[in-house]
Amino acid sequence: MPESGIDIFPATAVRxxxxxxxxxxxxxxxxxxxxxxxxxxxxxxxxPGSGEKNLQRQVADGPPPRMVAYQNGEPAGWLGFWPRHKxxxxxxxxxxxxxxxxxxxxxxxxxxxxGYRRQGVARxxxxxxxxxxxxxxxxxxxxxPIDPEGNRIDVTFGYVGFTPMFxxxxxxRIVATNAHSAKRTRILMRxxxxxxxHSVQSNPTEP
Numbered sequence: 001m002p003e004s005g006i007d008i009f010p011a012t013a014v015r016x017x018x019x020x021x022x023x024x025x026x027x028x029x030x031x032x033x034x035x036x037x038x039x040x041x042x043x044x045x046x047x048p049g050s051g052e053k054n055l056q057r058q059v060a061d062g063p064p065p066r067m068v069a070y071q072n073g074e075p076a077g078w079l080g081f082w083p084r085h086k087x088x089x090x091x092x093x094x095x096x097x098x099x100x101x102x103x104x105x106x107x108x109x110x111x112x113x114x115g116y117r118r119q120g121v122a123r124x125x126x127x128x129x130x131x132x133x134x135x136x137x138x139x140x141x142x143x144x145p146i147d148p149e150g151n152r153i154d155v156t157f158g159y160v161g162f163t164p165m166f167x168x169x170x171x172x173r174i175v176a177t178n179a180h181s182a183k184r185t186r187i188l189m190r191x192x193x194x195x196x197x198h199s200v201q202s203n204p205t206e207p
Contacts, residue, residue: 008128011066018075076116079125095179107143146184157182
């Protein structure tokens with residue numbers, strides 16, 4: 001369940017101003033959660049402001065490609081996910097291979113604003129994503145976190161997520177990938193959403 005004081009909603013068009021607040025520090029050349037959504041060449045060739053424009057279009061067109069966290073009403077964090085087959089760089093990846101033909105939604109990143117970190121925002125985002133996936137009819141979620149093995153990892157590398165958080169949410173380790181973050185192997189993990197009950201709660205729809 002989401003942490004106390006944290007609300008999670010899909011990143012629909014009505015929330016675009018809050019999404020801009022979350023990514024304001026990225027500037028015109030920032031990722032804007034586009035890295036996995038385009039081929040390497042398309043991502044590199046995008047001009048200033050292209051990331052923001054692409055993100056705005058994706059939010060408007062749907063399905064909601066991400067979840068937004070609010071703490072006490074303020075935008076605090078972000079989780080990026082989408083159907084794997086729509087994530088062009090992931091489809092082409094030589095380090096994170098598709099393990100079977102199961103239709104999955106891939107969780108590719110977390111982003112928590114400075115001032116809101118280490119307060120359970122990432123856990124709440126993950127719980128909200130699971131609830132949204134269940135209600136949206138997604139059968140399988142997939143993620144590619146690293147195992148910190150009890151060590152503290154620089155927040156720069158935390159965007160991929162950590163295995164203990166996913167395991168606590170019911171994800172299972174499937175296979176070690178050839179990808180790395182913080183010099184640690186990224187683990188392909190899965191959660192069979194279709195088998196979950198409605199005990200997982202969030203705010204998956206607009207108020």
